[in-house]
Amino acid sequence: MTKPVRTRVAPSPTGDPHVGTAYIALINYCFAKKHGGQFLLRIEDTDQVRSTRESEEKILDSLRWLGLSWDEGPDVGGPHGPYRQSERSAIYTEHCNRLLNDGHAFKCYCTPDELASMRAQQMAAKQPPKYDGRCAKLTQAECAERDAKGMSHVVRMMVPNEGVCVVQDTLRGPIEFEYSVVDMQVLMKSDGLPTYHLANVVDDHLMGITHVMRGEEWISSAPKHLLLYQYFGWEPPVLTHLPLLRNADRSKLSKRKNPTSILYYQRAGYLPAAMQNFLGLFIKSASEEDEKTSLQELIDGFDVANISLGGPVFDTSKLDWLNGRYMREELTTEQFLGEVRKWALNDEYLLPIAEMAQSRIVKLGDLGALVAPFFMNRIEGMTAEKLRDGVKIDADQQRAAYTLALQQFDAMIEWNKDGVDAALRKTAAALEIKLKDMIRAFYLAVLGAPQGVPLFDAITHLGRDILRERLRHAMELLGPASKKETEAWTAALAKADASAE
Structure with a gap:
């Protein structure tokens, strides 16, 4: 290696920090540190509609919680900043214009309807859907005429009509792509913001990234990036394209089957060292006997060859086992008490609970049962019969209510009480039921009792991840929604939304 190794993790701040991001970050961190290099953190926030600073802070906090640090990034600075893509617009515009001037990109004026028609014709002819290059043939004069009329355009990259691109992947070997199936990717959107493909390549070069280690979902984009x-x-x-984390049934890790947010595991009371160790098992040699390992041991023993292409299985029972070992073997009683305080027995977490409970009790001895749901992951001992106890809506309406509420909770950009309130009211409207008749069903699923502290406040304080796990558990007990049911309920929600406008 002639250049100093520089790796990066580049999450998008469009939601809660994903365990997949932590997995990718750990690999990049270990590789860089093993070779005496540097590890960077870059925020890819070109999606201005969904990106939030709140999400960015959660990502940074969760990676710090896992014990990872970065040599350069939006919070620590560095010589290659800014480290937020939203602050690098002029850089992307300059490089996009360079491609246009050199004939490697072109302006595309096609409307959404024209693009949809193009793809429909290709699908009917059993051809791979891709841009057909019609605007690449426009002359400068024709482009100038369209610009003078104020016609909206994007910028697309040129792609050879024939030939083969060979992607050299350190984990998979050479991967060949016929240029004839590579799309003329949009590089700059009509609003002047870059797509991932342009920004990613420009940033990796200008920031001196020597090794890109990312998820395998980007393999199909590699020919465009190499061009x-x-x-x-x-x-x-x-380039190294890493296998995605999998559920136990080998399906792609999904929040519908397993909690995927790092925040969930933090809130659930897992120790950061145990979580770090658990993710590290996916990059350890299978021949190593003891599965308990430190970050330094992961760095010292890191080898890309140890990563299995089969896809690491995110087995939460293994995480539980590891966390138990760390609790017993790594913590003194005093340290254990300190972890408990950090987890929940602190003013930041307890004060909102106290505010909710104060008006609902007559003596302190009443507090235990009322606040117990705030100190557990899921409601233990819950059954389908208990979930139906005294609920006025029928079982299918209850299942639909959980499903639609969860959809809306997942879609909320900012998590707050007003959003929770709106989601539950929309759910009731979509199902044409009274909100008061639906509330008991949510009390039972979320708090394990027909009544308790104010529900909307409780949901907000528990957080999206714990709430998702409890509603998911309730759906398992009542009977998971079929695809047909979900589509029908979602259509009802869309109809209710349209009626409200």
């Missing part, structure tokens, strides 16, 4: 490196005359980084 951009070629167009700019830059040396591409070494």
